[in-house]
Every structure is written in structure tokens, then in C-alpha cells.
Amino acid sequence: MLKEHFGINEKGHLTIRGYDAVELAQRFGTPLYVMDEVRIRENYRRFRAAFSSWPKLLVCYAYKANNTLAICKILQQEGAGAEVASLIEMKIALKVGVPPEKIVFNGPNKGREELEAAVREGVLVNLDSLDEFERIVSVASALGRTARIGFRVNPNIKPPTHPYIMAGARESKFGLDLESGEALEAYRRASRERHVKIEAIHCHIGSQILEPEPFIEEARKIMELFSEVSKICEIEKVDFGGGVGIPYKGETPMPLEQMAEGMLGEVRKVVERDGLPPPTVVLEPGRFLVADAGILLLTVGAFKERKTFPSWVYADAGMNALVRPALYGSYHHIELANRMRDEHDCTVNVAGPLCETSDVLGWERRLPRPKPGDLLAIFDTGAYGLSMSSQHTAHPRPAVVLVSDRGVEVIRERETFEDLTRLDRIPTWLA
Numbered sequence: 001m002l003k004e005h006f007g008i009n010e011k012g013h014l015t016i017r018g019y020d021a022v023e024l025a026q027r028f029g030t031p032l033y034v035m036d037e038v039r040i041r042e043n044y045r046r047f048r049a050a051f052s053s054w055p056k057l058l059v060c061y062a063y064k065a066n067n068t069l070a071i072c073k074i075l076q077q078e079g080a081g082a083e084v085a086s087l088i089e090m091k092i093a094l095k096v097g098v099p100p101e102k103i104v105f106n107g108p109n110k111g112r113e114e115l116e117a118a119v120r121e122g123v124l125v126n127l128d129s130l131d132e133f134e135r136i137v138s139v140a141s142a143l144g145r146t147a148r149i150g151f152r153v154n155p156n157i158k159p160p161t162h163p164y165i166m167a168g169a170r171e172s173k174f175g176l177d178l179e180s181g182e183a184l185e186a187y188r189r190a191s192r193e194r195h196v197k198i199e200a201i202h203c204h205i206g207s208q209i210l211e212p213e214p215f216i217e218e219a220r221k222i223m224e225l226f227s228e229v230s231k232i233c234e235i236e237k238v239d240f241g242g243g244v245g246i247p248y249k250g251e252t253p254m255p256l257e258q259m260a261e262g263m264l265g266e267v268r269k270v271v272e273r274d275g276l277p278p279p280t281v282v283l284e285p286g287r288f289l290v291a292d293a294g295i296l297l298l299t300v301g302a303f304k305e306r307k308t309f310p311s312w313v314y315a316d317a318g319m320n321a322l323v324r325p326a327l328y329g330s331y332h333h334i335e336l337a338n339r340m341r342d343e344h345d346c347t348v349n350v351a352g353p354l355c356e357t358s359d360v361l362g363w364e365r366r367l368p369r370p371k372p373g374d375l376l377a378i379f380d381t382g383a384y385g386l387s388m389s390s391q392h393t394a395h396p397r398p399a400v401v402l403v404s405d406r407g408v409e410v411i412r413e414r415e416t417f418e419d420l421t422r423l424d425r426i427p428t429w430l431a
Helices: 021-028 037-050 069-077 087-095 112-121 130-143 182-191 213-229 256-274 287-293 324-328 417-421
Strands: 006-008 014-016 032-036 057-062 081-084 103-105 124-127 147-154 196-202 237-239 280-283 294-304 311-315 334-336 346-351 360-367 375-379 399-404 407-412
Touching: 014 021, 021 032, 021 294, 021 375, 021 399, 032 037, 032 287, 037 057, 037 069, 037 256, 037 287, 037 399, 069 087, 069 407, 081 087, 087 103, 087 112, 103 112, 112 124, 112 130, 112 147, 124 130, 124 196, 130 147, 130 182, 130 196, 147 182, 182 196, 182 213, 196 213, 213 237, 213 256, 256 280, 287 294, 324 360, 334 360
Parallel strands: 032 399, 057 081, 057 280, 081 103, 103 124, 124 147, 147 196, 196 237, 237 280, 311 346
Antiparallel strands: 006 014, 032 294, 294 311, 294 375, 334 375, 346 360, 399 407
8 A cells, every 4th residue: 555655657667756756767777766755744743743732842853764965954834953972973963953952962982072062062962971071071061161961861661662763661772770870860960061052851662662651661761861950940841752663564654643642741740740841842752753764776686586485676775775685684565666566476585786685675485476677665764774785895875866846856866886986095105
């Protein structure tokens, strides 16, 4: 079942926002990522609207999902802040016009250079450990500045998701432990330091979550900590992170409005009970905003038929362009974009061109019998596709085009031999 921004035209070709996928592949080549600007804007507006009953709200797009400049610019135009996890991501946010006060810098091991840049720009830094706290105090002192900080808290919540993206479990590598009192003690310690301004409590429990209950539990636990920390210092922001998933395989979508109502109910309860100033609620969606706005177009190079077990179809990119199936066992819907109305009469495994057994994009998929030159469409690839891509066996990363009601343009050029070798040097004794 195609989502509303896709269609099938009179030629039997897949369309995205009315653009023929076959024509896009012919014009721009493959492998090719196609992103839908209108869909991104729609997703952002729906997400923000779900939480609009709270008067102080900051939605920060998680750049790790897709940090292509044009995508970040679209969301900046919509009013989104930026959640960044590296110096380069912070520079991207500033480049596309996100003001420093709407940027939050996360990550479990921020280096001194990153902290110096964040402090200079006045960006809020959520610290993941006491060692990071000591590092930012040293940086702020040396610069003669006051660092804006929060602490990432680990609430010991295990949402139903893949273990690799479960970030709120107590045994995970992230954050300061809530249950032992480690997190509260960090706020006490920071309150005695003159080179920092404590602004936030931060938490992120995981990714690709489709049920509201873990987020409501997160809000309940973090707001109780907010109550305790407010006895030590004033907290301006409560940052619940991201993690809202999408239905890759026909799952029931997240009831976003129910989730928002439950989370904000926990915020209101503590604020009203304790007579506290209402904090700014910060949210960090990534996948929800961009995943279903993207498809990956690939050209079939070969078809290897098997009689007693699934046949193989080979595309011109695989885990080098989209690693999620190999890394997480993730499902992405696959179609032949040039033969959408043909009978799906063949069971195939869809593989890439790499010398890796794990280079498989889909197992046992029903497709029309493939032939060389057919066009594969891999759906829901707008998040954690390009941003997690590689140059395995020197395959260049794909180009990216943006389709809009105003036209279609390349927003990231296809890599070339020169791009792949530009940073290499041959020592003089080998020349």
C-alpha cells in the first residue's frame, strides 16, 4: 500500500510527488536518493501540532537522520531547531541559519575542540558523564565564558525496539543513572560551579518506537527528577529526546496525539503540583520527519534464477548506500518502479554489488520477474540511509535529488574518483 505522496502513472511507473521515478533515474542516474520536500514539511507540521497545547515548545530536528544541507534548510525554514552530535553537524546547523539558542549538542564523548566551539557559539551542551562535565568546566574557564549545560539522564526504560538502538536501558552506554541518584548528584555538583549555567535535563530512550507508553513513562520519571533538581537550581528546559518510529512493514503507526497528550500530562502534573515555572519542552525527532520522504532508486544488473530456493536480483548499490538491513535486519519495502502493475510472480532476494555476504537489501520479496535494466525502488530510506552510507570497495556515495511542487534539483552530487581519493597522499619515498 503506497503512501499518499506516491502514485502509479499511466505507464505503470512509480511516481513520487507526481514525478516519474523512471524519468528521474534516466536523468540523474542510479544509485539515486529522491527526497520529497512537501512530505518533510507535512511531517514536521504534524509532529509539532501534536504538542502544540504546550506553550513553550522547541522541536529540534535530529541531524543524524539526514544531515544533507537542503534537508536541514527545509526544517530550519519550518522553525525547527537542531539536535547535533558532532562539530560538523553543529556547523551545518549554523550554516543553514539555525540560531545557537535553538541548537542542542548531544553525544557520549564530546572532545575538547567540540566543546570549545559549542561554548563559543553559546550552544546548549547535554553532558553524558562527569568527565565531560569537568572538561567543559575547563573549557569555559579557559575561554572566560559561561557554558550552557544539561545532563543526559538514563531512566532505565527498555522500549520495544532493536537492542542496537535501545538507548534508555540502564546497561546502555548513555547518560547518568537516575535510579542510583547519580544524575541528581551531578546537578548538585554543577550548581556549585561558576563557569556553567544549568539549563536542561535531557533524556533519549531509543529509536524506532511505535508505542506511546515508553515515552509517557520517560516523561513521568524525568519530571520527578525535574521536581528534585528544581530544589537545587532552576531548570528551563526538559528535553525528552527523539525516537518516534515509522511503520516500515505495515505496523500500526505511532498514535502521535495520544503520545503527546500523555507526555504533556506528566509535565503539567508536576508543574501544577509543585508550583514550578513551566519548562520549555524540547523534542528531537529525526526518522519521523524524513524517513518516509525518501526512496532509493537502483538499477538491476543481473538476475540469478534458482529452482529450489529464492532467486537473486543484483542492484548497483547495497549496504554501501543503505546499511540498515545488514546492520539491524531492518525491513524496507521494495518494488520494481518501472513495472508497478505487473504481476508479482517471483520470489527473490535483493542484493547489492559488494563482496560481502551480508550485502542484502531484502530477503524473499515478491516482485515481477526481474530483468537487467529494471528499476528497483527501496522505500522509507530518507533517514539513516545516506547519513550511514560508506565507500565500501570504493563505490561512490549516491546522488540525492529533491522533488518539490516547485521543481526538482540535485541537492547532493554523486561522488567521483576525485572525491574518493582527494584526501589520500602517497609518501615521497613511494613516488
